[in-house]
Amino acid sequence: DTAVSQTPKYLVTQMGNDKSIKCEQNLGHDTMYWYKQDSKKFLKIMFSYNNKELIINETVPNRFSPKSPDKAHLNLHINSLELGDSAVYFCASSQERGGVDQETQYFGPGTRLLVL
């Protein structure tokens, strides 16, 4: 019973394609996140989202868009993939802000994206 799951685990695709990465959490959390980990292992937040607001890191290209069909899911859609998008993408979740444990984030296993 994985807490935060992502699919696919690996994704290899051509430049210019559009792809989606799915994320699901069964923790009952209200806030979900997407992070990008580059080849040097540096982790950078891309989005945080709950049912009230979407916060976008200003450095994220608008080719990237989060889509949330419901509270337990936050998918990442990427248009017109570029070589530089190759990275590991992590989904995470946390309780809604205001709780005692609000800032503890639980991460998925990651999706390794390679753009050729």
Place this chain on the structure above:
Amino acid sequence: AQSVTQPDIHITVSEGASLELRCNYSYGATPYLFWYVQSPGQGLQLLLKYFSGDTLVQGIKGFEAEFKRSQSSFNLRKPSVHWSDAAEYFCAVVPGNNDMRFGAGTRLTVKP
């Protein structure tokens, strides 16, 4: 500039030896502090966290960390390292604006 610093990119220790991984932060107020571990090809697993209270916190897998306000540090320690501890370790903070920031990571190699 506000930042999270892990000064050691790579550390090698012998199995059974003690370990200390350093983490320093530079934020005006004490942020929430975390250590995560990433095994090869895996996601991030939370080891421990500090919000307030006792400055020595215990985590999973025998790890502990000590918050030192005067040094703006939150170093991770383990008295006896096991080969399975070989991984990448990330210090993370959540400052007042609720945006989690990660250090660059420290890669731990364990020698037999």
